[in-house]
Amino acid sequence: MAKSSAKVWINPDEVAYKLVAITRTDLIIANPDETELDEVADAIQVGDLDLLGPKDFVISWDDVVKIQSNRKAVDIDVTYKEAGDEESKNVDFASKSDRDHFFKLIRQKPDGEFAYTEKELNRFQASLLPLAWMAGIGFLTFVFYMAAADMAEGEEVEVSGRRGGMKRLVAWLIGLIGPTGVLIFGGILIAICFAVLIMRAADPPINMKLARSRGGRSRRRER
Numbered sequence: 001m002a003k004s005s006a007k008v009w010i011n012p013d014e015v016a017y018k019l020v021a022i023t024r025t026d027l028i029i030a031n032p033d034e035t036e037l038d039e040v041a042d043a044i045q046v047g048d049l050d051l052l053g054p055k056d057f058v059i060s061w062d063d064v065v066k067i068q069s070n071r072k073a074v075d076i077d078v079t080y081k082e083a084g085d086e087e088s089k090n091v092d093f094a095s096k097s098d099r100d101h102f103f104k105l106i107r108q109k110p111d112g113e114f115a116y117t118e119k120e121l122n123r124f125q126a127s128l129l130p131l132a133w134m135a136g137i138g139f140l141t142f143v144f145y146m147a148a149a150d151m152a153e154g155e156e157v158e159v160s161g162r163r164g165g166m167k168r169l170v171a172w173l174i175g176l177i178g179p180t181g182v183l184i185f186g187g188i189l190i191a192i193c194f195a196v197l198i199m200r201a202a203d204p205p206i207n208m209k210l211a212r213s214r215g216g217r218s219r220r221r222e223r
Contacts, residue, residue, distance in 0.1 A: 007105055008041045011094040020091055022105060023047075027064055027078065029089055030056035057089065061113060065212055067106070070205035071118070074099055106210055114210040126204035130197035134190050141186025147171070148179040 008021040012034055019037065021028040021044045030052055032040040040051045049058060065079045065086060075092045076099060093099040107116050151174065174182060 006044050006047065007101075008044050009093055009098045009102060010037055010041055011092055011098075012037060013094070014092045017089070017091045019044075020093070020102065021045075022102070025061060027059045027061065027080075028052070028057065029059070029078070029091060032056075061109075064114075067103075067114075067210040069099060069103070069208045071096075071208055072203065072205060076102070103208060103210065113213060115213040117209050117211070118206060119209075120206045121204040123201045123204055126200040127197055130193045130200060134193045134197070137186060137189045137193065141182060141190075144170075144174050144186070145179050145182045148174045148177070148182045151175045152178055 006021050006023040006028075008019065010019050012018055017029050017031045018034070019028070019030040019032060019041060021030075021041075023044075028044060028049070030040065032051070032053070036051070043049070043051045052058065059078070059080050063080045063082070065081060067076055067078050069076045074094070074096055075090055078089045078091065079086055080088070093102065103116070106114055151171075177185065
């Protein structure tokens with residue numbers, strides 16, 4: 001990749017992030033207004049990032065831990081470091097060829113930062129992730145059901161510790177839908193996971209991964 005240029009992919013039909021770009025130093029994930037999408041893409045290609053918004057991400061390659069995808073799909077999962085923790089973003093490309101081009105250019109980075117691996121899962125391996133999700137959702141459904149039952153009997157749920165706002169929101173939702181609502185919602189999520197399990201077992205994914213081959217500094221930037 002040339003030092004003064006960037007490569008940009010846009011997907012106007014995507015809801016979360018319509019634009020992905022790579023430069024010599026950064027990975028850019030952004031969601032401009034559809035009316036400004038081409039303008040922002042053109043600006044990035046000449047090195048101008050001023051049109052990016054506060055909710056867009058400019059992630060240093062030093063912070064990127066790994067990038068994963070299923071060869072049979074069009075989305076990627078980007079895992080990166082932020083303040084000592086790992087965060088992730090999921091982005092859909094407009095086509096598999098766009099996704100493949102994205103992977104190809106990163107593999108060609110001259111400093112060899114990322115090693116590429118590809119693995120086709122068997123049916124058992126493909127089933128493990130949805131099974132884990134089903135087990136986790138089943139456990140949380142039981143916990144939330146018991147909490148909802150206690151709240152329905154007039155008991156107050158204590159909310160303390162980190163992320164108190166999120167916990168209060170969850171407690172409010174549990175109280176709103178009640179024990180039966182918790183069971184219905186949990187059952188729907190488990191049914192979705194079961195459908196995913198059937199699809200993955202019938203057509204196991206081919207995992208593509210670009211993983212960091214050497215250490216890096218943490219200097220992720222959010223504009």
